[in-house]
Amino acid sequence: MKTEPNEPINSSTETYYYGSEDQFSKQIFHEGLTKREYFASIAMQSTFGIERESSDSHELDIVDRVALRSVRMADALINALNKEDL
Secondary structure (H helix, E strand, C coil), X not given: CCCCCCXXXXXXXXXXXXXXXXXXXXXXXXCCCEHHHHHHHHHHHHHHXXXXXXXXXXXXXXXXXXXXXXHHHHHHHHHHHCCCCC
């Protein structure tokens, strides 16, 4: 399975026609979060509680660590999905 980290999770296109279909059409693209952003947000949900319970550090340090760890986890998932032997 191949996946691109910067592809949107849910992309969609809406087309509006004014008059007949051969006149005045307008397309709107909705992209939203990228796969990397989505995977990182899911990883962050589970990681924050664990990190907070096991650390005596300042809360800002915890947040920074969780954010960086979540992005690394998202990148690892994307790399695993892109391996040929899956």
